[in-house]
Amino acid sequence: MAAPVAAPPRAAARDGDGDPPEPRRGSGAGPAGPAVPPAAPPAASRYAANIDDIRAAAARLAGHAHVTPVLTCSSIDKLAGRSLFFKCEVFQKGGAFKFRGAFNSVSLLSDEAARRGVATHSSGNHAAALALAAQLRGIPAHIVVPRDAPACKVDAARGYGGRVVLCDPTMAAREAACAEIVAATGATFVPPYDHGPVIAGQGTIALELLEQVPDLDAIVVPVSGGGMISGIALAAKSINPRCLVLAAEPRGANDAADAAASKARGERVCDAPKPETIADGLQARLGELTWPVIRDLVDEVITVSDDEIVDAMRLIMTRMKVVVEPSGAAGLAAALSPAFAASSPRAAAARRVGVILCGGNLDFDARRFWEGWAPAAL
């Protein structure tokens, strides 16, 4: 059973009857933590967002977004061989971390721009998050959604008042449909990840997490377009440069991990195919703004298979009693994978590891998630 970590007064703690919280071991990398000199904090103007933008985003989000709880689970710790701290963005408004970036972006619009509404193209959680953020401000949200998007995510966007326009499932069709709407309505385009206010909003996850558990050796973050990991890396490296930031990326059946390939090459790989993976939220490519942050501040990319993702989902649901979607389980899949320990001596030495459970919008009607879901020998 999962247990909530004792949190500072403003942090939400989950009700429940789990094990008592883990005792704290003090701040900073302890004797068991990786012994490395701290890297220089990121320069203020180098990236699309900085720590001041992230703190400003946190002030805007206060009272509107949930401060999500951190849970621990001793039986999963045993499997991992380290202490894992699960930042439960599944409990964020809209069921995923995306509300943070969407709300921050909508808050920054002038009244005049806001009146014309917002627009985006998204196959999932950003669509619903932007619709919700727009609804809270009382403005229209035009959401272009590819026809193959999970039904639960399209329904959520509609449920929050989003004006959903379906399009063919290609990036070109999405962009064209969105551009047409923007031209016709004057709505402001809010990209899903490659946008300073979105990156800053997602960075508030790390502000909270490092307040709730200050002495982390590493944070594992699922990556797709890279908005979430960019924000988290900018915040975490600024607060605690010793804290490793590790990306979890699906390889897909077609070996399409562009973040891993980009890090290996030292340049953004733009021609990788769309990953064939059950992690429907992890199929985008790194952006122009997110790549420099990932290049400079993300320490490792750990690729995971769909089987590892499904095993991680099963563990989270059965041991922690938390519903998580495939993309949301990729971080645990990476933390449990042999690749984690093998990735670098610093990662192998990490004793206290934050894992972002970034989304819980599981499409229960998508039967392929459940077919052949044979339990691994855990």
Ligand SMILES: Cc1ncc(COP(=O)(O)O)c(C=O)c1O
């Ligand atoms: C649940 C979930 N996790 C992770 C991601 C990846 O976020 P990013 O594109 O910012 O890397 C997404 C993106 O839609 C998502 O929905």
